[in-house]
Amino acid sequence: MGDLVNIFIKSAFIENLALAYFLGMCSYLAVSKTVKTAFGLGLAVIFVLGITMPINWVINTWLLGENGVFQTDLTFLRFILFIAVIASMVQLVEMVVEKYSPSLYNSLGIFLPLITVNCAILGGSLFMVSKEYNFSEAVAFGLGGGFGWFLAIIAIAAIREKIKYSAVPPAMRGLGMAFLLTGMMGMAFMGLMGIDPAAFK
C-alpha cells in the first residue's frame, strides 16, 4: 500500500506530467484561460487517465507481451492499440456521461474529444510501459498523473485570470505570457524533486 501512495505522490508532484515532462501542453495552453473551463478539462483528464491506464496495462501484458495470449512479442503494435483504446474509451466515456449525467456532460462536453489527442494520456501509458509497473501500480500512476495535471492546469488558469489586469507588452500578451508562466511554474515544481518518496513508505 505504501508503495502505491508513494507512486501516487511521485506522479502527482515530483514527476508531474504537465510541469516536469511538459505533456499535454497543447490543451493545457489552449484551455487555461479561465479556471472554470480548466477545472472541467482537468477532471476529464483524471477520469480518462484513470480508465485507460489499467486497460492499456492489460493489453500490453496479456495481448502483446511474450507471455501473453499469442506467445509472441507483438510490442510493435503497441502504439496503434494504445491510441485505439484511448480514442474508443473517450468515445465511450462521452456516451455514458451524456446518458447518465447531462449536467456533467454539458460542463465537460467539448473537452472530452480534445482529450484523445492530449499527449498526457498516451504519454502516461508509454511511461507506464517503460517503467514496468504492475497492475495496481499502473492504476496509482494513472490517477496520480491525472491529479497532477489537474492541479497544474488549475494553477495556471488562476494566474492567467489575474494577469489580464497587468500591463504586459503587446507582443507578449496571451500566449507568450502563458509560456513564461509555465516555465516559472516548472522551476517551482523542480523544487519538489528534493522530496524523498521513501518517507511515505
Add this chain to the structure above:
Amino acid sequence: MADVAVVEPKKEAIKFGKKERALLTDPLDDNNPITVQVLGICSALAVTTGMKNAAVMAVAVVFVCLFANVITSALRKSIPKQVRMIVQLVIIATLVTVVELVLKAYAFESYKQLSVFIGLIITNCIVMGRLEAFAMGNRPYESALDGLGNGIGYGIILLIVAFFREFFGKGEIFGVKIIGAAPEYMINTLESTWFGWYAGNNLMVLFPSAMFVIAVLIWAHRAWNPKLVDIS
C-alpha cells in the same frame, strides 16, 4: 479495330503557382505550428536539449506529417464522419510505428534518448490538426504541400530552440564543443584560452528553459509581425 475512347475524368492540373507556394511557406511564418497555432508543444519541449535529437525529431515529424496528410486526403471520400478521428489516429500510428522501427534499426542511440517521445508524435497535435483542418477537404497534392510546410515550420522552431539550449547549456552544437571547459589534450596550450571562460548553464538543459526560449521566440516573432498580436 476501333479505338475505344477513354474518357478521362476531368482533373485540375497539378501546378506549382502562387497558391501552392503559399501552402508551403505560410506555416513558416504567419501560420507557424508552434508560435502561432500552438500545436505540438509537448514534444518540442522535451526533445530540444540537443540539436541532434531535435533534428531527428524534426525529420520524423516532417515524414509523418507529409504522408499522413497524403494518405488521409486520398481516403477522404471513404472515411465516415463519425469515426474519422479513429481512422486518422490509426493512419498516424502506423506511420509512427514505421518511424520507430527505422530509428531502432539505424539510429539506436537517438532512439534510446527520444524514448517515449517518438510515440508521442501520434498525439502531436500538428499532425492531427492538419488532417482535420486541411487533408479532409483537399486533394492529395495540396495536402502534401501543406504537410511538408507544417512539418518544416515545426522543425525550424525545434532546431532554433535546441540551438539555444545546447549552446548555452553545454557549450556544444551537434555535440561538438564550441565554448566551455577546454578538452584534455589542450590543457597548458595557447588554444585552451579560447575555451575556459564559459561554464555551461545547467538551467538551459532543464525543461523550464525550453518554455522561456519559446516565450522569447514568440515575443520576437510577434514584435516583428504585429498582425499576430493577441488582442483578446
